[in-house]
Amino acid sequence: MHVKPSDWRFAATTLEVAFRSVAGESTRDWFTLADHLGQPSRALAHEIYENLKELKELDPRSKAAGHILGQMDELAFPDMLQNFRETTSQDEPRPTDIREGWCHVLWSHNMPDRALVGAVHGTPLEVVSVLNRWTPGTCYGVLAAWHVEDPDWAAAQIVRTFGQPLDQLGLMPVPASGGLPRMKLLTENAIWKTIVKSPWHVEAAEPSHDDVACADQHGAVEPTR
Template structure:
């Protein structure tokens, strides 16, 4: 899973997202329809309308942009339903979709870009999304155990909760919300690790503080976020589980244009 320096939460979840909200029905419907149509273009399915090309590619471009930048309130839910692509992989797909929407679907250029997207496992992700959001028989999302978390709440926007546990971010947030019903918690960053116990020991070693009974410690954003970045790039990096999709994509760098785009200015990676 890709990582980068996280921006400090600003206590405006509806603007920059908490990463734990379900997708709005209107957004889900547009994304499902767009996934079906783009798969139809890729497979040359009879009956797919050329007029649906720009709408489908535009909707999916925004969806992958949201996952890459973790910049919408439902980015975590959306990422799970796409099969948990890394930030760097989602960013690469977003760039190709941005180019694709301005091309004629019957052109050689569009065929070339679709070939690149096939190499990046986009058809697999779109099919996974359709199956995981099916109303009749939804496929359960593959959220594996063993995660590092960086969580935050609207009550203490200047502090973050950091830890590594045998449990998903949604399970940890559920426990926290149950303990303090008056406070809402959200995902600032989350990534899979093969050995959460070892990752937790590295967090304790780095910050010199014990973990609470949930497996978290509270840190100031000014001191904690640089330390978390160091951990993910060095010690914990050895155990981070990469995206299940087969594409190998260069990690986002700090001078990437996305870092200057406000749409991308919310968090680390999943």
């Protein structure tokens, strides 16, 4: 991290918030942020977030800071930052589109009591774009998304799990009264065999309910605009 000592804490805090957002899937348009970072898993993003939270309190020239940076190097943290830089460069941005397919949970402000669950070829943002064109003035957003190897199989499992047909965009409205954690649990149970691991996947503990709740307090889900 090439930053001035005077900017150390600000830079570390900014990165901490970014990885907390990916780990908690709780802030506005977290999917796009994760996409630019190279799709780190929630567990991996949470581990990096914990390291950054500790790192910002240390002297950047200290041995302790060097130790944490070494750990983060093993977690592919520098590669993720480079991936973000390349995909957001104003001169030659590198596309991040992954074509295999995604399973996702979408939200719409005109259906606060329902969420849209589906699996399609392409990305959730493409589905959101189509929905926004079809219904001008209505905002949709991505609540959760999982990269899947076989979206057709995943869609069939969702139909079997929820017992309803999908519409022409591969979406199914389901009650949101149970909350996002329940929705995600059902969806992950339906598609777990086909979820693709992140490029920098590591075996790490998933964030605890307390950690995710803390992340939610710092940024409520909002629709993509």
